[in-house]
Amino acid sequence: MPKFALEKREFTIPTGSVAIKVVIYDLIINGENQFHKFEDAIATSSNKSYESQLDKIATLVDRLSQGQRLRAGRRKKIEGIFKKKKKGVGTNKIQDEITPYELKTPKLRLYYLYFECENKYIVICLGGYKKNQKKDIRQFKSICKQIIEQISDYGDLTTEKRE
Numbered sequence: 001m002p003k004f005a006l007e008k009r010e011f012t013i014p015t016g017s018v019a020i021k022v023v024i025y026d027l028i029i030n031g032e033n034q035f036h037k038f039e040d041a042i043a044t045s046s047n048k049s050y051e052s053q054l055d056k057i058a059t060l061v062d063r064l065s066q067g068q069r070l071r072a073g074r075r076k077k078i079e080g081i082f083k084k085k086k087k088g089v090g091t092n093k094i095q096d097e098i099t100p101y102e103l104k105t106p107k108l109r110l111y112y113l114y115f116e117c118e119n120k121y122i123v124i125c126l127g128g129y130k131k132n133q134k135k136d137i138r139q140f141k142s143i144c145k146q147i148i149e150q151i152s153d154y155g156d157l158t159t160e161k162r163e
Contacts, residue, residue: 003030004143004150005158006123024065025159027125027143038110038127053105057127060103061110065122076102078111081141082148094151100144102137109133111140113147123157 006025026035042050060074078100103110111126125143128136151157 004028004147007033008159024061025121025123027123027147029143034126035124041127042108047107050108053108056105057103057108057110061112061122061124064103070103074104076104078102078137078140081144094148098144098148100140104130106130109136111136113144 005028007028009024009026026033028034039054042054060070063070064075081100082095082098097116099114099116101112101114103112107130109128109130110124111128113123113125115121115123126136126140147157
């Protein structure tokens with residue numbers, strides 16, 4: 001099973017006289033930051049429209065982390081990752097605290113988990129292209145299930161420092 005960890009990112013967003021710190025986590029799988037891997041693929045792509053769409057995704061993530069609503073069609077909850085169980089019959093508390101989402105631009109997708117525990121936070125898991133969406137969602141579902149297993153077995157995901 002892959003080893004999952006989190007890498008914390010902080011952004012300071014000026015809002016008049018006060019700056020708000022926004023905390024987002026990138027998913028690290030076996031030592032590799034998945035968002036950086038996606039950014040690198042975009043940077044080496046011959047399709048330059050991907051770069052502006054990646055900037056749009058970054059803007060959407062900033063808005064989400066500040067609790068702002070997104071325009072219709074930009075964010076979609078992904079159903080079917082966690083099996084629904086009858087109320088009170090072996091429910092997994094961890095699954096109840098995690099909601100999987102997809103952020104959309106015309107050609108790019110960003111898959112993330114929203115953790116609704118005592119400290120709400122976002123974990124960016126995977127970036128992908130619209131043309132590979134079905135394959136990416138299957139991979140995202142697999143990652144989600146493995147993250148749940150790791151949390152169930154070892155507690156919270158560890159946080160790694162950025163170098």
